[in-house]
Amino acid sequence: MARASATAEDTLSSELIRAAGVKVTRGRVRVLDALRAARQPLSHAEMEALPAGAGDAAIDRVTLYRVLDSLVACGLALKAVDTRGVFRFSAAGAQRQHAKHVHFRCTGCGGVFCLKAEPPPPPRLPRGFRLQQVEFDLRGLCAGCGALAS
């Protein structure tokens, strides 16, 4: 498992967790591994159904919630809400690439396309408001769906 050549992608989840300054536990390692291996954000239900590693017992439902919260709290994971109102989690590294550009969401096929454009600077906020994230989403039909619809 220990790769000699270590890009950020190859860094072990356990090392990331240790570097984040929290305890390295089996649950956290397994969950972060799963998040980093996933191509899409995962819901709690999807993670609960994960194949129980090598002879390991499945993770408790509540523990999974707390593991996810702790990963979010230490910056290793991100939490978002899907269209059905369910929380989905992703490894922090995956998101960093998507934070800096605009997305086009196709209302036909549900696909997400990344546009090569930076989101504009946010406007001034009212007193006391704290900005955490900026999202500039365009919705419409992608080339494929547009051709079908016309």
Add this chain to the structure above:
Amino acid sequence: MARASATAEDTLSSELIRAAGVKVTRGRVRVLDALRAARQPLSHAEMEALPAGAGDAAIDRVTLYRVLDSLVACGLALKAVDTRGVFRFSAAGAQRQHAKHVHFRCTGCGGVFCLKAEPPPPPRLPRGFRLQQVEFDLRGLCAGCGALAS
């Protein structure tokens, strides 16, 4: 339905409902009135706590869900998910005005705030893509939740 003096804003909710081709019931009128009077999208919980009109009994929880679904189905209301994963509803007409400005979504209380700023012009799209909607969302903590968190 054409009232002589009638801007769209002044049209009675009952007439809108009738025009949509569904039965005009007390529940639907009250809910649509509330949605049209609200400055922000309302959650189910917020509407359930509405002051029970003039001596009217409070609306049943399940009925409220069904009323909301029916208003969405006939195009009079819009359904969206807030940052906490709770559905929020707004009158359809209100959306036209909201399309033209930026929203701040509080990750603490799920509230939606309208900022007095126009969304920036969308970037150039790839060939064949058709733009239908632009959404410029800021996320973070509102003044109230920020004060609690600090």
Add this chain to the structure above:
DNA sequence: CCACTAATGCAACAGTGTTGCATTTGCCGG
């Protein structure tokens, strides 16, 4: 005014997320 259908109210349920508490385990200092 009648009848027919849609809408309502009630009860019970399902899914998602949270809290309290006793027990286990990672980690640190000796």
Add this chain to the structure above:
DNA sequence: CCGGCAAATGCAACACTGTTGCATTAGTGG
């Protein structure tokens, strides 16, 4: 290597959001 403390876990129970089934009520068209 070992003991101890704080953090993490597992379990049970709970709260909130949303849904389904079914009997009853109330709009609407004739």
